[in-house]
Amino acid sequence: MELLLLGIYAFIAWLIFSKFRLLPWNIITGSITIVLPIIALTVLVLTLNVIAPSSEDVRVIRYVVQVVPQVRGRVIEVPVTGNTPVHKGDVLFKIDPTPFALQVKALEAQLVNAQGSANKRTQDLVAATAKSTAVRSQIDLATRRVAENRELVAHGAGDRFALEQAEATLKSLQADLAGARAQEAQVRALLGATVDDDQAEVAQIRAQLETAKWDLSQTTVVAPADGVVINLQLRPGSIVTPLLQNPAMSFVENDYQVIALFDQNELRMVAPGDEAEIALKTIPGKVLKAQVVSIVWAQGQGQLTPGGLLPLTGAEPTPPGRFAVRLEILPEDRDLFLAAGARGHAAIYTDHIEEIQILRKVIIRVGSYVNYLVLKV
Known part of the structure; x- marks a missing residue:
């Protein structure tokens, strides 16, 4: 651009001094003609560089995304080709889902068993409560017999052996009641440990099942956005791992x-x-x-790396x-x-x-x- 402006200026000067001879060429006019464009062009360029x-x-x-799978496994399909446009959600590659599907089935079976165990505990609680109620009734009856036998023995009309037998029966029933209460408390504790309205064991297996289903869904890796895969080296049979240091491809x-x-x-x-x-x-x-x-x-250059040494300004000039x-x-x-x-x-x-x-x-x-x-x- 500077050369273009100088060319235009030189053409105008040629018209003034040579073609039409509007001004004479001497030391004064020549000096002004030479110095003026240098000063004007310098000011123009310096001003233009600021405004x-x-x-x-x-x-x-x-933006480049390093595609790293969430699960480890063997690649069974790579439907994309390198440097070919793909859309968000298109399949990039698939990992063998067999071990993850088997894990889902195993946890589904465990969940069914755990839910069955939970139902059985409910029945055990009903049985333990009924047993406690029955033992309390027997204890009430045994307590009255002991009291009657003691009164008869105290008046000399009763049999001491019968009193001792009634007292032994009462102690045995009291021990049975303590066992029934302990069993009832144990069942209630198991039933009382809940997470999101599920028993703890059921909730734990359900969480493991959801994790396994998520792992299974991650065996199909899709494009995170519209774009292309560059330098595609992944092939069926390769083993991919969820390590940031070892991405499967660059997107x-x-x-x-x-x-x-x-x-x-x-x-x-x-x-x-x-x-x-x-x-x-x-x-x-x-x-x-x-x-x-x-x-x-x-x-x-506005950042210093932390360290035990003093910052170096360097013997060579910093760019x-x-x-x-x-x-x-x-x-x-x-x-x-x-x-x-x-x-x-x-x-x-x-x-x-x-x-x-x-x-x-x-x-x-x-x-x-x-x-x-x-x-x-």
Whole structure:
């Protein structure tokens, strides 16, 4: 753009001094003619870099999901192919469900047995309660007989052997009542231990059954979003494990974000909502409309790693840190495909001196057409 402006200026100067000879060429006019464009162009470029900063480092970043299965097993089917679009919910791969299905059946059988045991305990409680009631009635009768025998013995009309026999019967019944009460209390304790209206044993097996069913459902792994599988190496017969260090595949989502890196002193007047334009090398001749979402006011050089050593400033100069600006593509260009890792250049237009920002827009458009050129031998 600077060369274009200088060319236009040189053409105008040629018309004035050579073609139409409107002014004479001498030391004064020549000095002014040479120095004026240098000063004006310098001021223009410095001003433009503040009110409409540009970046040659624009990156399209897509979200990458490391697909890790929730269960361990042998892969029996991989219906997707690499670098082919899939939709959210499409099956990525299947794990052999046999051991998980068997575990579900085993726990279902245990649940039935536990529920049967719970019903039996209810019947045992009824029986224990009835036994306690019957023993209490017998104790009442035995107590009256002991009292009658004692009264007869006290008046010399009774048999002491009969009294001793009645007292032994009463003690035996009292021992039976204590046993019946203990059995009743035990059954009541088992029935009283409940979780969500289920007995503890039933609730525990039910929870194990739900976990087993969930494990069974995880043998089919589906796409978390719309996107593509990159570098697919998974094949039937492979063993997959639920380890973060060993993902089964990498899934690249269709959702993306555009990041532009700017020098630190270029962002003084930039604010969220400012208009922006992007020219990517993968789409030559096209200028994408965007706006500033946010400025990431942090970067790695602002952080020190904890340790026992003093921070090193380093003998070599540290490269200047840049701040990232997140740009959002506007709706009219949002349906365009932007490849992950696509590079290009961008410009942000602030609310200051908008009259000269047209120069930056021209530069962006010229650069977008330059992207047509493949400069290599």
